[in-house]
Amino acid sequence: MWMSDKCPYGSWYNYEKEMEQAEKDFPGMIFTCYFEEMKKDDTGEIQRLANFLGIPCTEKTIENIAETTSFNHMQKNKLDMTEVISGKGFIYRKGEIGDWKNHFTVAQNERFDVQYTERFKDSSYKLSFEQNNGLQNSKL
Incomplete structure (x- = not known):
């Protein structure tokens, strides 16, 4: 379904291309962060977001956000709407x-x-x- 663009929420390919175009059309208005980058450097990506928003954050605040938004924390406190829709959750797998x-x-x-x-x-x-x-x- 995903590769044939038949997902209920639309095509990932189209979404990414639309976001890329929106970033070009509205420079400085959209912040993009990827899971892979968060896994490699969570505090760096959170600091990058804080900078984008113009919000000064202490190192401790950044560390607290990193812990609260970690895969393990979110998996323990999850709300997976895909489970409600299909009866099978799939958003939280291994992280x-x-x-x-x-x-x-x-x-x-x-x-x-x-x-x-x-x-x-x-x-x-x-x-x-x-x-x-x-x-x-x-x-x-």
Whole structure:
């Protein structure tokens, strides 16, 4: 469903491209943060958000936000609307970069790689995907 753009909430590809366009149309109005970047440097990304919002934060405040928004904390205190809709929750899995590849078959992974490359060939976005031997940055 996700790769064929038939999700009830729309296409991820279209959403990302629309957000990229909105950032170009309204510079300085949209803050973009990715899960992968939060996993690599949560306090750095939170500080980047505080700077974007113009809110001075102490190191302790940044650390408290990092703890409260950590995957473990959110998983313990979760509200997963997908569970309400479908009876099966899926938003909170492992909290690891690249775990989605474990849910795809080899053929689906190959199909995604082709779709991803084609749909974002003109994009300036960059995403990181966990690969077998480490982190590979992909242009998005």
